[in-house]
Amino acid sequence: MKICRYVPRNTASPPSPRYGLIEGENVVEIAGLPWSQWTRGEHSSRLADVRLLAPVEPSKIVCVGRNYAAHAAEFGNEVPKEPLIFLKPSTSIIGPEEPVVLTKYSKQVEHEGELALVVARRCSHLRDPEDALSYLLGYTCLNDVTARDLQKSDVQFTRGKGFDTFCPVGPHIETDLDPSSLLVETRVNGAIRQSGKTSLMIYSAPFLVRWISRMMTLLPGDVIATGTPAGVGPLAADDTVEVAVSGIGVLRNPVRAPQD
Numbered sequence: 001m002k003i004c005r006y007v008p009r010n011t012a013s014p015p016s017p018r019y020g021l022i023e024g025e026n027v028v029e030i031a032g033l034p035w036s037q038w039t040r041g042e043h044s045s046r047l048a049d050v051r052l053l054a055p056v057e058p059s060k061i062v063c064v065g066r067n068y069a070a071h072a073a074e075f076g077n078e079v080p081k082e083p084l085i086f087l088k089p090s091t092s093i094i095g096p097e098e099p100v101v102l103t104k105y106s107k108q109v110e111h112e113g114e115l116a117l118v119v120a121r122r123c124s125h126l127r128d129p130e131d132a133l134s135y136l137l138g139y140t141c142l143n144d145v146t147a148r149d150l151q152k153s154d155v156q157f158t159r160g161k162g163f164d165t166f167c168p169v170g171p172h173i174e175t176d177l178d179p180s181s182l183l184v185e186t187r188v189n190g191a192i193r194q195s196g197k198t199s200l201m202i203y204s205a206p207f208l209v210r211w212i213s214r215m216m217t218l219l220p221g222d223v224i225a226t227g228t229p230a231g232v233g234p235l236a237a238d239d240t241v242e243v244a245v246s247g248i249g250v251l252r253n254p255v256r257a258p259q260d
Helices: 069-074 129-135 148-154 205-213
Strands: 002-008 018-023 026-031 039-046 050-053 061-065 084-088 109-111 113-119 136-143 167-174 183-188 191-197 223-225 240-245 249-256
Touching: 050 167, 113 183, 113 205, 113 240, 129 136, 129 205, 136 223, 136 240, 136 249, 167 249, 205 223
Parallel strands: 061 223
Antiparallel strands: 002 018, 002 050, 002 167, 018 026, 026 039, 061 084, 113 136, 113 223, 136 167, 183 191, 183 240, 240 249
């Protein structure tokens, strides 16, 4: 099942976002939130007649750093002995086709394509890693856009990863998926920059859900970004960056110059 968040195109007044199910070339509206009680509505729109938004509005985005050994190695870092986690602000989220806006405070903004987990049920202090995936609604694509020079100078990650538009998410949430061996790729202007399978992650998806729940309560709609494969690289104005995850789809965003 593909769950999306969308607005109709070409309306006279600003429309309110809706949740829906993508079924072929159509979107069927649902009543209620997808991680709680919801019912299938009667209203259907052509996919071409709606604009997809970021499919989540999380209270927090929990990111995992250096979760692929090759990515850790490309920066000369050791593999973490425990998951290295940090937060991105919810204000950094944008949806598919929305522009990533570079910042004038950085000269080295880079892409980081990732598999993202979307939480369905409140969870805290989970014990059984095998049961952890039952707390998820599904999976989506995420780009952990990073001002690499600021990340290096600050040591901690908040500023370098927290700018507005630095967290594209989408295009939808896929509920029926095994996250253990998915191909994650990032393309810039059609050229593959990153390619790696989630089977290469140091800490698996169920382990991460359980481990993070020991530090903080995860709420419905929260997002866990599971880390990026090797091959991160620069983004420039007028680029198009795509994050593709097998079984989900492609998250595509244009890149724009910094705003004054």
